[in-house]
Each structure stands twice: as structure tokens, then as C-alpha cells.
Amino acid sequence: MSGQAVTAELLAVIVALVDGRPSVLTLGEPPRLPSGPLLPSHRSLQAATRAWVEEQTGRSLGYLEQLYTFADLDREGDGGRPMSVSYLGLTTPGSPGIGGWRDWYSFLPWEDTRTDTRLLTDVIAPRLWQWVDADTGERAERRRRVQITFGLSGETWQPELVLQRYELLYESGLVPESPDSWRGADAELVPGDRMAGDHRRVLATGLARLRAKIGYRPVVFELMSPAFTLRQLQDCVEALAGRAVHTQNFRRLIEQQDLVEETGEVHAGTGGRPARLYRFRRQVLHERHVAGTTLPTTRSR
Amino acid sequence: MSGQAVTAELLAVIVALVDGRPSVLTLGEPPRLPSGPLLPSHRSLQAATRAWVEEQTGRSLGYLEQLYTFADLDREGDGGRPMSVSYLGLTTPGSPGIGGWRDWYSFLPWEDTRTDTRLLTDVIAPRLWQWVDADTGERAERRRRVQITFGLSGETWQPELVLQRYELLYESGLVPESPDSWRGADAELVPGDRMAGDHRRVLATGLARLRAKIGYRPVVFELMSPAFTLRQLQDCVEALAGRAVHTQNFRRLIEQQDLVEETGEVHAGTGGRPARLYRFRRQVLHERHVAGTTLPTTRSR
DNA sequence: CACCCTTATGCTACAACTGAGCAAAACCCC
DNA sequence: GGGGTTTTGCTCAGTTGTAGCATAAGGGTG
Structure with missing residues (x-):
């Protein structure tokens, strides 16, 4: 019983903020x-991932966290079962070496609910309801x-359910990577760029983890x-969470947690009152278990 | 660049409540x-873990979650790098097949702070301070x-830092599995049973994850x-978290979340007023994102 | 059976936190 | 100088969390 020989592959979701947009490194x-x-x-494994990413991007990774390991039989590949260990990494843009930064919402556009939810309400929801009604036996469960997962009919939209939403779209045949057999006769696909293999699924896993993490660990600052100004920080958090937050309460939260300190300088030229510049107090990572950035959600949607 | 062939091993931390004590399946x-x-x-991988555990215990696992994957070079083993994927599983005791249930606090006794913290204050703390002072350069960092991690000098004890505490004891040479070179000349070891290889470390990882998880997902009920009576449920949560909670507030929390419903029966014979029996409302797993069991901590320690 | 001990359950006071909004301050542009 | 924009300070009500008091309902004992 000596076990199957497998080949291990590292897979990295590398996130950076490019021109204020959360982006992911792709090739x-x-x-x-x-x-x-x-x-x-x-x-x-972590060292291996660091090595690969730094070789491919020319940048060092500030933060790297293991996501998930899978070795399903049905993944493509022959000659030994492929085993993938995926990681989530945070960095700052710089030059991406080969490869390039792509706005992650170009792959998962429905996850951006900051300003506009028409994609969800007008396009996705009706197609999902169609899928719900397509199976009389499973209907209640599907509904x-x-x-x-999509926060429809009174439920609240939960940003962290990224993976569940993707899986639902996958199962309902609304993304191109779904097995042909699941795709409805004339069901139109949902917008969003495809990735190679199951990488879009891995990306969804990373986004889910990141959204959950910013709530209880101060990881935003890695990006x-x-x-930075508090507004820039807020924009970053909003971009990651895909939802708007209440400005004043956000500031209060950040300040009362002593996460940042003023640099003394200000950032002008935005057409309004100049904003004070802050820097992250790296010491808090050691001081105590800080709470991260629980989003003061703005309930109006 | 075809990658190294490795053999993959599944490793499971299987938890059950045996006579009210959280226990782990060992062989x-x-x-x-x-x-x-x-x-x-x-x-x-998940199916493989289920298969192995069910074969070894004769019981099916209610809950199974991936913990972590590692493939460090320095782990023992020759003939191909060993790669371990660890899982956390919850079940109810029954017959453990081969193997047996062992109270997990026999391996990590300092993690049980429910009634007595003398082990921490009288035994562990002094030895850690000794280690802190042993290196003048690192002293501040070590302190x-x-x-x-140990909630000393004014900091609060944080139940989820299980792994960090174990790692600190490992680094300070206070557990037998620490490399000999780290062990102080006459430093006495800390109580707690050893496990094979790095399994005690994996156990710590599982305990950490479980403690974190009960705070935001209703997983206790799997055990x-x-x-059950609300007191039994509370005992379970206290045993997992390793700390006492405020009874009245705990009940309120459980009830207002609609996590349970009365069976109509009562459980007498405990020497006090008989307690109502409840059952878990499995439906809540589907209804909405329930908050789990945020412990109404009793701050008095 | 009266009394005490134990456990279970109900309820209240108070502190802390959260979500939401008003308003003033400080810049830009015209 | 006035209107628009962004930043910042502050208030206020509703919710949640912590802690403790009090009562209910059993068992055991003289």
C-alpha cells in the first residue's frame, strides 16, 4: 500500500491594486x-510558490496564504494524477514581468455590486430562476x-459567497466551462471572461478567502x-468587498483600532479638501489580535 | 520541467465528544x-480521507474539512518527498474500530483553561520567560x-491561537519533539503527551481551526x-473553546438564533431542575448564513 | 414534609458597538 | 466670491454584549 505517485503543481492567485482596481496576475x-x-x-510548498511567482513577476510577495489542495480524478491530465496546491498572494503592482494584471471583475463581473446591480437583477437572476424551474424535483432545493447565495427575495447579499455563486452558475450551465450536457437548450451564457481549465474556480476561491479575511485580519494594507489617504483605503476595501461602505463609520473603525498613524503630510489636488496621509502601523500585527476591517456596511442597496 | 513525483498521504484529525470530553481518534x-x-x-482527496477514516473507525463522518497541505523537505521519509494533506473531521463516538479516543487535552493540556490555569501560570510561563531572557538580541521580540500568544501581562487569552502557542513551545525547546539543539541545558519539558512525527502539530492546527469555526458556523452540533440539553451543548462548546462561558447569555444566543427546537421531553436526574431537551434544526444550514456560536465570554479569569 | 442544595430558566440594568445622518472645514474651479 | 467636491467631526438611536439578580423545579435529608 505505498500510494500513488502524483505530480504536484503550485497555483497562485496574485492580487494587486492597479489604478485602484483589484487585479489578478494572469499569463x-x-x-x-x-x-x-x-x-x-x-x-x-510555500517556498516553491514564492519562487515561482517571484521568478514570473520579478516582485516579492508580501503576503502568501494557502488556499486549497485538490487532486480530483476528472481534472485533465494523464501520466500521473495532477495535484494542485493553490495559494493566495497579495502584493503591489510594479512591473508584472511577463504576464499582466487583469481586473478580477472582468472574470467575475457579477461580484462587483458597488454601484450597479443590473447585471444581477436583469440578466443573471432571470436565467437562474429559469434553471430553478427546469427541474421539478429539485425545485425547492434550487430555489x-x-x-x-445571490441574496435574492429578501435575503442579504453576502460578499464572501463568491465560490458558492460561481458553483451555482457552473451547475446551472450559465458559464462556458460548464459541461455541455448541463447547458440548457437555448440558455444564454452569463457575461465574464473565461480562464484556462478550472482557474476561474480557483480565482473565485481566492476572492472568497480574501473577502472573508479582510474582516478579521488587517491584510488590506499589503495592497x-x-x-495613503483614508479614502484610498476605503476605496480599496470597497473594491475587494465589492460593495460600498459608510465613509464616516469606516474612518471611525480604522482610527479607533489604531491601525494607522498620520505621516503628517497631506494629499491635495483631488478637487476637495486635502486628505491627510497615513501609514500602516506594522506593529499592530504583533501587538494583539487586531480585528481587521469589519465593514460598516451601508445597508442601502 | 516536469515536476517532482511525490506520494500523497491523507492525515485526519477526527474529533468526537467522549463522556463529555473532546477527544481525538488515534492509533x-x-x-x-x-x-x-x-x-x-x-x-x-476528500473522498480518500472519508474512505480511510470510515475503514479505520467503522463510522461515517458528518463533517470533513481540509486543513492544510505540507511537503517540507525536512520531514522524515526517503524515496520521494512525502506530501501530507490534513483534514479535520467531526463525528460521534460509537465504536472507534481499531484505534481509540484520547482526550485531546492530554496532548495539549495547557489549552484547557476552563477551571484551572496553574499549569500556565506556574509551570509554562516561568519557563517561557527564561527562554525570553536567554537571547539578548531577540529578547523584545520573544517577549x-x-x-x-499566551495572554500574559495584561493581554487576553485567545483560544484560537493554539498553533502559535504550540510553535512557541516548540521553538523554545519545551516539548520533547523540539530539535535537541534548541533545548536549554537544564530546561524541563512541559507536560503533555507526545504524538508520532509532527502529528501533535497537526492536532494543534485542527484544534485552532475548530475553535475559530464554532464562532461563525454551527458545527458544534455535529458532535x-x-x-441534548442546553447545558450539554454549553459544556461541549466550553470543552472545545477551553474556556467558560456565561450560561444565561449562551442560552439567549442559541435561542434567538433559532438554532434548536424543543423535543418536548425533559432530561431529569442531574440533581437539579430537569432540563428541556432540544434538537438541532438542520434546516438552518440552508436557511441563511447563520452566525454559529459566538461565545458570550465570561471575562472573569 | 420542611429545608437545603443543585440545576434550569427568566429577566433587567448597563456598557459598548453599529448604522445612519447632519454639518462644518478646506480645497478646486470659474 | 460662490458653488461644487472631498474630508473631517459629531450626534443619536437602535442593537448587541456583559453581568448579575431572582425564580422555578427537581433531588436529598433530617
Whole structure:
């Protein structure tokens, strides 16, 4: 019983803020996530991922966290079962080396509910309801899932359910990577760029983890430049969470947690009152278990 | 660049409540966690883990969640790098098949702060301070870590920092599995049973995850029998979290979340007023994103 | 059976936090 | 100088969290 030999592949969701938009590092066309095999020289999986990403981007990663490992039989590949260990990394843009930054909402456009939810209400919802009604046996179960994951019929939209939403679209045959057999006769697909293999699914996993994480750990700052205004920080959080937050309460939250300190300088030229510049107090990472950035949600949607 | 061939091993932290004590399934002596290789017949990693555990325990797992994957070079083993994918599973005791249930606090006794913290204050803390002072260069850094992870000098004890605490004890040479070179000349070890290999570390990872999880998902119920009193539920949560909670507030929390419903029966014979029996409302898992069991902490310690 | 001990359950007071909105301050542009 | 924009300070009500008092309902004992 000595076990099957497998080859291990590292897969990285590398996130940075490019021109204020949360973006993910991709290579090639169709876009794929940076990846590389585990080599004998690599000390650990994390070290291997760091090595691959730094080689491909020329930048060092501030933050790197393991996401998930899978080795399903039905994934493509022959000659040994492929095993993928995925990671989530945060960095600042710089030059992406080969490859390029792509707005992650170009892959998952329905996840951006900051200003406009027409894509959800006018396009996706009706097609999902169609799918709900397509199976009389499963109907009740399907309806519940749609309601909860997409926050329809009275439920609240929950930003962290990224993966569940993607899986629902996958199962309902609304994304091109769904098995042909699941696709309805004349069901139109949902907007959003496709990625190679199951990489869009991995991206959804990363986004879900990141949205959950900013709520209880101060990781946003890994994406910010050394000095920033509170508005820029808020924009960043809003971009990640895909929803708007209440400005004054956001400031209160950040300040009372002592997450930042003033640099003394101000940032002018935005057409309004100049904003004070702040820097992240890196010490808080050590001081105590800080609460991260629980979003003061703005309930109006 | 075809990647190194590795063998994948599944490692499971299986938790159940045995006589009211949170216990973990172990095999052999020194105790090790149930494990098994990934075989070609296994559909997925999760399916492989289920298969192994169910074969070894004769019971089916209610809940199974991936913990972490590692493939460090320095782990023992030759002939291909060993890669371990660890899982956390919850179940009810029944017959453990081969193997046996062991109170998890026998491996990590300092994590149980429900009634007595003398182990921490009288035994562990002094030895840690000794370690802090042993390196003049690192002293400040070491002091901070000890203060935060063990909640000393004014900081609060944080139940979820299980892994960080174990790592600190490991680094400070206070557990037998620490490299010999780290062990102080005459430093005495800290109480707690050893496990095979790095399994105690994996156990700590599982405990940390479980403690974090009960705060935001109703997973405790996987460990309870079908009908239970609120006191039994509270005991379970306290045992997992390793700390006492405020009874009245705990009940209010559970009730107002509609997590349970009365069975109509009562449980007498405890020497006091008989308690009503409840059952878990499994439907809530589907209804909405329920908040789990945020512990109404009792601050007095 | 009267009394005490134990456990279960109900309820209230108070502190802390959250969501929401008003308003003034400080810049830009015309 | 006036209107628009962004930043910042502050209030206020509703909710949630912490803590403790009090009563209910059993068992055991003299």
C-alpha cells in the first residue's frame, strides 16, 4: 500500500491594486494563473510558490496564504494524477514581468455590486430562476440555493459567497466551462471572461478567502502603497468587498483600532479638501489580535 | 520541467465528544493520527480521507474539512518527498474500530483553561520567560510573542491561537519533539503527551481551526447526540473553546438564533431542575448564513 | 414534609458597538 | 466670491454584549 505517485503543481492567485482596481496576475490567452511544478530544490510548498511567482513577476510577495489542495480524478491530465496546491498572494503592482494584471471583475463581473446591480437583477437572476424551474424535483432545493447565495427575495447579499455563486452558475450551465450536457437548450451564457481549465474556480476561491479575511485580519494594507489617504483605503476595501461602505463609520473603525498613524503630510489636488496621509502601523500585527476591517456596511442597496 | 513525483498521504484529525470530553481518534503507541495514502481508486482527496477514516473507525463522518497541505523537505521519509494533506473531521463516538479516543487535552493540556490555569501560570510561563531572557538580541521580540500568544501581562487569552502557542513551545525547546539543539541545558519539558512525527502539530492546527469555526458556523452540533440539553451543548462548546462561558447569555444566543427546537421531553436526574431537551434544526444550514456560536465570554479569569 | 442544595430558566440594568445622518472645514474651479 | 467636491467631526438611536439578580423545579435529608 505505498500510494500513488502524483505530480504536484503550485497555483497562485496574485492580487494587486492597479489604478485602484483589484487585479489578478494572469499569463497567456486564454488567461491562466501563474503556476509551476514542485521541484526537488524547493524547501516547502510555500517556498516553491514564492519562487515561482517571484521568478514570473520579478516582485516579492508580501503576503502568501494557502488556499486549497485538490487532486480530483476528472481534472485533465494523464501520466500521473495532477495535484494542485493553490495559494493566495497579495502584493503591489510594479512591473508584472511577463504576464499582466487583469481586473478580477472582468472574470467575475457579477461580484462587483458597488454601484450597479443590473447585471444581477436583469440578466443573471432571470436565467437562474429559469434553471430553478427546469427541474421539478429539485425545485425547492434550487430555489433556496439561489436565494441565499445571490441574496435574492429578501435575503442579504453576502460578499464572501463568491465560490458558492460561481458553483451555482457552473451547475446551472450559465458559464462556458460548464459541461455541455448541463447547458440548457437555448440558455444564454452569463457575461465574464473565461480562464484556462478550472482557474476561474480557483480565482473565485481566492476572492472568497480574501473577502472573508479582510474582516478579521488587517491584510488590506499589503495592497496599499506606504502612504495613503483614508479614502484610498476605503476605496480599496470597497473594491475587494465589492460593495460600498459608510465613509464616516469606516474612518471611525480604522482610527479607533489604531491601525494607522498620520505621516503628517497631506494629499491635495483631488478637487476637495486635502486628505491627510497615513501609514500602516506594522506593529499592530504583533501587538494583539487586531480585528481587521469589519465593514460598516451601508445597508442601502 | 516536469515536476517532482511525490506520494500523497491523507492525515485526519477526527474529533468526537467522549463522556463529555473532546477527544481525538488515534492509533498505536506513540499515538498517531489515522492516515492513509492516496490511491488511484480515490475520486478526490476528500473522498480518500472519508474512505480511510470510515475503514479505520467503522463510522461515517458528518463533517470533513481540509486543513492544510505540507511537503517540507525536512520531514522524515526517503524515496520521494512525502506530501501530507490534513483534514479535520467531526463525528460521534460509537465504536472507534481499531484505534481509540484520547482526550485531546492530554496532548495539549495547557489549552484547557476552563477551571484551572496553574499549569500556565506556574509551570509554562516561568519557563517561557527564561527562554525570553536567554537571547539578548531577540529578547523584545520573544517577549511580545509570549505575551500575545499566551495572554500574559495584561493581554487576553485567545483560544484560537493554539498553533502559535504550540510553535512557541516548540521553538523554545519545551516539548520533547523540539530539535535537541534548541533545548536549554537544564530546561524541563512541559507536560503533555507526545504524538508520532509532527502529528501533535497537526492536532494543534485542527484544534485552532475548530475553535475559530464554532464562532461563525454551527458545527458544534455535529458532535452532539440527536437530543441534548442546553447545558450539554454549553459544556461541549466550553470543552472545545477551553474556556467558560456565561450560561444565561449562551442560552439567549442559541435561542434567538433559532438554532434548536424543543423535543418536548425533559432530561431529569442531574440533581437539579430537569432540563428541556432540544434538537438541532438542520434546516438552518440552508436557511441563511447563520452566525454559529459566538461565545458570550465570561471575562472573569 | 420542611429545608437545603443543585440545576434550569427568566429577566433587567448597563456598557459598548453599529448604522445612519447632519454639518462644518478646506480645497478646486470659474 | 460662490458653488461644487472631498474630508473631517459629531450626534443619536437602535442593537448587541456583559453581568448579575431572582425564580422555578427537581433531588436529598433530617
